[in-house]
Amino acid sequence: xxxxxxxxxxxxxxxxxxxxxxxxxxxxxxxxxxxxxxxxxxxxxxxxxxxxxxxxxxxxxxxxxxxxxxxxxxxxxxxxxxxxxxxxxxxxxxxxxxxxxxxxxxxxxxxxxxxxxxxxxxxxxxxxxxxxxxxxxxxxxxxxxxxxxxxxxxxxxxxxxxxxxxxxxxxxxxxxxxxxxxxxxxxxxxxxxxxxxxxxxxxxxxxxxxxxxxxxxxxxxxx
Amino acid sequence: xxxxxxxxxxxxxxxxxxxxxxxxxxxxxxxxxxxxxxxxxxxxxxxxxxxxxxxxxxxxxxxxxxxxxxxxxxxxxxxxxxxxxxxxxxxxxxxxxxxxxxxxxxxxxxxxxxxxxxxxxxxxxxxxxxxxxxxxxxxxxxxxxxxxxxxxxxxxxxxxxxxxxxxxxxxxxxxxxxxxxxxxxxxxxxxxxxxxxxxxxxxxxxxxxxxxxxxxxxxxxxx
Amino acid sequence: xxxxxxxxxxxxxxxxxxxxxxxxxxxxxxxxxxxxxxxxxxxxxxxxxxxxxxxxxxxxxxxxxxxxxxxxxxxxxxxxxxxxxxxxxxxxxxxxxxxxxxxxxxxxxxxxxxxxxxxxxxxxxxxxxxxxxxxxxxxxxxxxxxxxxxxxxxxxxxxxxxxxxxxxxxxxxxxxxxxxxxxxxxxxxxxxxxxxxxxxxxxxxxxxxxxxxxxxxxxxxxx
Amino acid sequence: xxxxxxxxxxxxxxxxxxxxxxxxxxxxxxxxxxxxxxxxxxxxxxxxxxxxxxxxxxxxxxxxxxxxxxxxxxxxxxxxxxxxxxxxxxxxxxxxxxxxxxxxxxxxxxxxxxxxxxxxxxxxxxxxxxxxxxxxxxxxxxxxxxxxxxxxxxxxxxxxxxxxxxxxxxxxxxxxxxxxxxxxxxxxxxxxxxxxxxxxxxxxxxxxxxxxxxxxxxxxxxx
DNA sequence: GATGAATGAGTATTCATTCAT
DNA sequence: GATGAATGAATACTCATTCAT
Numbered sequence: 018x019x020x021x022x023x024x025x026x027x028x029x030x031x032x033x034x035x036x037x038x039x040x041x042x043x044x045x046x047x048x049x050x051x052x053x054x055x056x057x058x059x060x061x062x063x064x065x066x067x068x069x070x071x072x073x074x075x076x077x078x079x080x081x082x083x084x085x086x087x088x089x090x091x092x093x094x095x096x097x098x099x100x101x102x103x104x105x106x107x108x109x110x111x112x113x114x115x116x117x118x119x120x121x122x123x124x125x126x127x128x129x130x131x132x133x134x135x136x137x138x139x140x141x142x143x144x145x146x147x148x149x150x151x152x153x154x155x156x157x158x159x160x161x162x163x164x165x166x167x168x169x170x171x172x173x174x175x176x177x178x179x180x181x182x183x184x185x186x187x188x189x190x191x192x193x194x195x196x197x198x199x200x201x202x203x204x205x206x207x208x209x210x211x212x213x214x215x216x217x218x219x220x221x222x223x224x225x226x227x228x229x230x231x232x233x234x235x236x237x238x239x240x
Numbered sequence: 241x242x243x244x245x246x247x248x249x250x251x252x253x254x255x256x257x258x259x260x261x262x263x264x265x266x267x268x269x270x271x272x273x274x275x276x277x278x279x280x281x282x283x284x285x286x287x288x289x290x291x292x293x294x295x296x297x298x299x300x301x302x303x304x305x306x307x308x309x310x311x312x313x314x315x316x317x318x319x320x321x322x323x324x325x326x327x328x329x330x331x332x333x334x335x336x337x338x339x340x341x342x343x344x345x346x347x348x349x350x351x352x353x354x355x356x357x358x359x360x361x362x363x364x365x366x367x368x369x370x371x372x373x374x375x376x377x378x379x380x381x382x383x384x385x386x387x388x389x390x391x392x393x394x395x396x397x398x399x400x401x402x403x404x405x406x407x408x409x410x411x412x413x414x415x416x417x418x419x420x421x422x423x424x425x426x427x428x429x430x431x432x433x434x435x436x437x438x439x440x441x442x443x444x445x446x447x448x449x450x451x452x453x454x455x456x457x458x459x460x461x462x463x
Numbered sequence: 464x465x466x467x468x469x470x471x472x473x474x475x476x477x478x479x480x481x482x483x484x485x486x487x488x489x490x491x492x493x494x495x496x497x498x499x500x501x502x503x504x505x506x507x508x509x510x511x512x513x514x515x516x517x518x519x520x521x522x523x524x525x526x527x528x529x530x531x532x533x534x535x536x537x538x539x540x541x542x543x544x545x546x547x548x549x550x551x552x553x554x555x556x557x558x559x560x561x562x563x564x565x566x567x568x569x570x571x572x573x574x575x576x577x578x579x580x581x582x583x584x585x586x587x588x589x590x591x592x593x594x595x596x597x598x599x600x601x602x603x604x605x606x607x608x609x610x611x612x613x614x615x616x617x618x619x620x621x622x623x624x625x626x627x628x629x630x631x632x633x634x635x636x637x638x639x640x641x642x643x644x645x646x647x648x649x650x651x652x653x654x655x656x657x658x659x660x661x662x663x664x665x666x667x668x669x670x671x672x673x674x675x676x677x678x679x680x681x682x683x684x685x686x
Numbered sequence: 687x688x689x690x691x692x693x694x695x696x697x698x699x700x701x702x703x704x705x706x707x708x709x710x711x712x713x714x715x716x717x718x719x720x721x722x723x724x725x726x727x728x729x730x731x732x733x734x735x736x737x738x739x740x741x742x743x744x745x746x747x748x749x750x751x752x753x754x755x756x757x758x759x760x761x762x763x764x765x766x767x768x769x770x771x772x773x774x775x776x777x778x779x780x781x782x783x784x785x786x787x788x789x790x791x792x793x794x795x796x797x798x799x800x801x802x803x804x805x806x807x808x809x810x811x812x813x814x815x816x817x818x819x820x821x822x823x824x825x826x827x828x829x830x831x832x833x834x835x836x837x838x839x840x841x842x843x844x845x846x847x848x849x850x851x852x853x854x855x856x857x858x859x860x861x862x863x864x865x866x867x868x869x870x871x872x873x874x875x876x877x878x879x880x881x882x883x884x885x886x887x888x889x890x891x892x893x894x895x896x897x898x899x900x901x902x903x904x905x906x907x908x909x
Numbered sequence: 910g911a912t913g914a915a916t917g918a919g920t921a922t923t924c925a926t927t928c929a930t
Numbered sequence: 931g932a933t934g935a936a937t938g939a940a941t942a943c944t945c946a947t948t949c950a951t
Binding site for chain 1: 278279280282283365368369371372373374375378382409413416417419420421423424427428430431432445449450452453454455
């Protein structure tokens with residue numbers, strides 16, 4: 018359905034549309050977010066959304082011309098702003114600081130990412146769910162995140178390897194374990210909705226686990 | 241749609257139905273598997289399946305009375321047989337052997353699970369995709385796997401902790417990192433379909449990563 | 464939709480409404496005329512009209528309470544005033560003059576009608592388009608024009624036949640060829656919008672064609 | 687909606703689809719033809735069609751995937767076959783014969799066209815109605831007919847002018863009057879549905895009218 | 910007067926499922 | 931067993947019209 022160009026257009030338009038959004042339209046967006054996260058995009062009907070938002074069905078279509086538009090509107094903030102911002106923030110916070118040890122580095126990024134994931138777990142669930150059944154969406158995500166990573170994260174990892182602060186594996190392997198650990202956290206949140214989570218404790222274990230798993234060692238020149 | 245009782249019934253019936261499956265019905269199952277994995281269950285129509293299997297639409301309904309039946313038939317082998325079998329096999333292979341170090345233990349289970357995931361990646365993608373939008377399916381999965389884990393895996397982990405072969409964290413934390421690392425592998429397979437994967441190299445890195453991350457250390461009595 | 468009684472009422476009200484029309488309402492009428500002629504009444508939305516007139520959608524409904532009202536307002540001038548007026552004018556100009564030959568007669572009416580058609584081609588297109596899909600409109604038109612014709616035009620034709628100025632066919636046949644020739648001109652205008660038309664040359668050919676085709680001859684007593 | 691390429695594709699597909707059309711699908715086509723002619727395409731709902739054809743609404747969509755498809759299916763026979771065939775037939779019958787006078791020539795073509803128009807008046811009404819509100823349809827028609835005319839009819843008219851059988855006006859003027867007279871006949875049929883028509887009498891008058899109007903005369907070299 | 914958000918009845922279209930042949 | 935035509939409930943979307951500000 019949504020091709021990359023269209024999708025990017027949509028994101029641009031959405032930002033514009035979402036300024037000065039009337040209260041009912043805001044309710045529609047909120048209802049969509051909840052329902053998409055709960056039942057999935059495909060199984061959510063526009064009638065469901067109208068009911069949940071307590072508006073007439075036609076009202077759903079006033080600002081958002083199609084159901085896809087609504088999906089885009091729900092995902093836009095995270096895909097347009099938060100992802101790139103998150104990555105640059107990642108860079109700024111985590112990498113510009115001169116870390117003298119792996120622990121401080123991991124503490125910085127894990128703490129930050131954990132909170133980001135926790136707060137955006139609903140949208141992230143929708144994104145992930147869509148990516149599984151929509152290869153266009155998957156490609157967009159992969160390219161968008163992939164580009165940011167190879168431009169920003171990879172160089173930083175290599176810099177840390179030169180300082181012997183992190184294990185000398187190929188950067189993509191390190192990234193996989195780093196990102197995978199955080200992705201695993203998201204998966205837990207999705208699998209156990211409503212479950213009480215102690216973010217500090219969670220990140221504590223993650224940091225220690227990664228710290229050991231990714232520690233530099235004497236003969237780590239695997240590349 | 242599918243409630244747990246129904247689903248279990250379905251699985252029982254499926255096993256029966258799938259004995260002596262005529263060639264056309266086999267083609268229908270194969271087509272369903274491919275299409276569900278590719279486009280998702282919801283976006284696959286029975287007409288799509290009929291076309292892909294090169295049969296008439298009515299033929300799709302000969303053995304499998306509903307579309308949900310087809311989903312069940314596709315998922316049955318892995319949910320009915322492979323999961324439990326896998327876990328017991330996990331137990332048998334990995335735990336009954338007396339490992340004297342973490343490396344051998346991780347090597348055994350990671351190698352086994354990696355191959356299992358790789359070979360069943362299509363079905364696992366469908367399962368995961370369904371679980372994201374179908375809370376009943378999620379509950380079933382969680383309970384089914386959860387039970388097996390708490391009965392089998394947790395005791396084993398604790399046993400190894402007593403032998404000081406693995407870090408003294410709560411068993412669920414250890415499981416999270418263990419399973420998460422493998423789940424991350426599945427995610428990579430899904431994200432990069434068609435990408436050439438060197439299973440040996442992949443498991444090699446995983447084992448080493450986990451080995452360090454989960455190694456027992458002197459003062460690891462966190463519980 | 465519009466019944467004859469209603470339509471006539473509407474036309475009456477319209478005349479009233481259209482006195483002292485504020486500029487925005489005039490823009491709305493103009494936009495309606497253009498859009499109805501371009502895309503047809505059914506395919507023109509009130510939003511289209513609002514956009515084209517650069518007003519809010521609600522403003523469209525200020526004077527004209529329904530979309531049908533707008534159609535009536537667009538058609539009123541021609542249906543209420545111009546048609547009857549045209550016919551009496553026809554009578555006055557073309558028939559009260561004592562023509563001594565067919566050529567002068569045809570020159571008078573063809574010239575007049577050609578200009579009328581040319582200037583009102585947009586409204587005539589809408590009328591014709593509506594008549595094709597709205598039998599009530601068709602009936603109204605047919606009766607209104609039909610009556611005027613049988614009362615005014617037929618007697619005049621018969622008078623000319625007595626003077627042996629025109630062929631002795633049944634009056635309705637003569638009218639058909641006369642009107643048909645002009646209708647053919649309207650059709651050309653519709654089919655080739657934007658095409659440069661030399662009205663003088665066009666009427667020249669029509670007059671000559673009709674002059675020969677309808678000339679009185681010795682033994683023309685066909686009636 | 688329908689672009690030229692698409693429309694031509696549609697016509698091709700329609701011919702194929704209409705071989706071995708099940709009885710219900712035939713009823714659907716017939717009902718569509720009647721309703722489109724009666725109320726217009728836009729005002730005919732698929733529910734109307736289903737009711738008139740005494741089938742379920744879904745059945746309407748079995749062969750014809752959209753309402754536009756149905757329109758194309760209704761128009762295909764005349765646009766794909768009848769028009770071109772009619773024109774070549776026109777050529778064959780009317781022009782290959784060596785006419786020694788205008789009367790025989792007009793008799794041949796008027797008689798033929800009158801019957802064609804009479805028998806296809808419903809479809810022609812739909813075509814004409816669509817052309818008024820759909821500029822793409824208009825362009826297709828204009829080009830399709832226009833091409834046939836300029837390739838076949840114009841040369842024949844010029845041949846007859848050389849033989850001094852027809853007036854020496856520009857070919858397009860002659861065509862206008864010839865076609866216009868027949869178009870006028872169609873218009874009468876549309877305006878007066880159900881009215882008893884004596885085709886022989888009608889064509890008789892047309893022929894005589896055209897015969898005089900288009901007769902060659904001594905000094906007719908207007909071109 | 911003007912605005913534009915909101916409404917809800919109406920409409921084209923989809924698709925799992927049934928069933929006569 | 932297999933076919934594919936038929937079904938009808940469900941669903942996304944449209945648009946004339948209303949009304950509070």
